[in-house]
Amino acid sequence: MRYWLFKSEPETFNIDDLAKRPNKTDHWDGVRNYQARNFMRDDIKKGDKGFIYQSSCKIPGITGIIEIVKPGYPDFTAWDPTSDHYDPDCSPDNPRWVMVDVRFVKKFNRVITLDEIKNNPVLENMVVAKRGNRLSITPVTEREWKTILKLA
DNA sequence: GCCAACGTTGGC
């Protein structure tokens, strides 16, 4: 089992939104970056766990835990012209983009802030803490995972 | 295949 970090803007989608969905489950759509897509297509498996990280907001940081309940399959929003993530080159025959289904596991009592991550010797090398990082899905090591759980 | 220009991300 592997660990991941899923980034999103909280106004668009956050841990509370996920908790309100039927079965507390939703698809993680809209990823339009090849590296993140390849993680979902090749590496993210059912049963893997992930953190939800909120970006572009007042307090950037980790807000909770999710679990992968369905591994990579075509992101159908790619050929939906009404979607914000519409890609005119895509169709059901040429899906290109991938999504996974995630289920709510837990919301932390507080946000584990980016500032804390950067200042923690175990966490400072996390991809999300690197300057200029824009990757929306990143691997998390077991050591990083456990360290954050202890902080929460 | 190179690389400049451009658009987007995301912390501050």
Added chain:
DNA sequence: GCCAACGTTGGC
């Protein structure tokens, strides 16, 4: 709102 960093695009 600013701007550095990055990924993508497109001319050559």
